[in-house]
Amino acid sequence: MTRIIAFLALLVLAGACANPDAGEPPDDLGEFHLGHNIVIASKMRQGPVSRDATAEEWVDVLQDAVERRFGGFDGGQLYHFGMSVEGYMLAPKGVPLLFNPRSMLIINLTVWDDAAGKKLNEKPKTFQVLESTTPETAIGGSGRHRTREEQMQGLAENAMDQIGKWLEQQHREEGWFDHREGDAPEGGAGPETGASGA
Numbered sequence: 001m002t003r004i005i006a007f008l009a010l011l012v013l014a015g016a017c018a019n020p021d022a023g024e025p026p027d028d029l030g031e032f033h034l035g036h037n038i039v040i041a042s043k044m045r046q047g048p049v050s051r052d053a054t055a056e057e058w059v060d061v062l063q064d065a066v067e068r069r070f071g072g073f074d075g076g077q078l079y080h081f082g083m084s085v086e087g088y089m090l091a092p093k094g095v096p097l098l099f100n101p102r103s104m105l106i107i108n109l110t111v112w113d114d115a116a117g118k119k120l121n122e123k124p125k126t127f128q129v130l131e132s133t134t135p136e137t138a139i140g141g142s143g144r145h146r147t148r149e150e151q152m153q154g155l156a157e158n159a160m161d162q163i164g165k166w167l168e169q170q171h172r173e174e175g176w177f178d179h180r181e182g183d184a185p186e187g188g189a190g191p192e193t194g195a196s197g198a
Contacts, residue, residue: 026164030177031075035114037066039083047089049101051148058085058152062107065156069164077180078114083107086126090151103131105155109163111176120176125166129159 039062041055066081086108091101108124131154146154170176 031077032177035078036080041085044085045087051090069160080112082110103151105129
């Protein structure tokens with residue numbers, strides 16, 4: 001956990017970087033159909049000079065983002081998400097040209113194959129997410145122009161972008177969501193709380 005806090009501190013002064021693909025769902029996830037959408041945040045760490053956010057708030061914003069981005073896939077096989085929030089930093093107001101803090105989020109994700117009853121990735125995949133910036137937020141930090149809720153929402157959307165690209169890659173290279181005979185998205189046990197490996 002010390003590593004997470006150190007990483008959060010390092011990114012307080014991170015440079016600007018836009019995310020031109022924000023909000024775009026993956027092009028192809030084969031037979032993917034979202035089942036359980038579990039997010040836990042009980043062990044998360046807050047970075048230095050960060051605005052406050054509760055575990056419940058992170059759970060709500062991330063579950064909503066997952067449902068919006070991945071809930072529309074109507075493939076014939078069921079998969080479950082187990083996600084944990086490891087750490088976050090919500091930028092406060094900065095000092096133009098001197099201190100331009102940038103919000104960030106660290107999450108772990110495990111994907112479960114319902115039919116096989118097992119994880120597709122035995123080791124949780126870690127995503128280190130930075131918020132997108134505009135010319136205005138690049139000077140003085142996003143805390144001067146965005147509310148705490150807007151920062152959280154932006155981080156959640158950027159996290160979904162990273163997750164979508166990773167899932168596409170796993171489908172393309174590892175065949176994660178390829179068609180199998182006899183599968184149907186009818187629900188299942190799926191991961192229990194904490195199944196993300198946190």
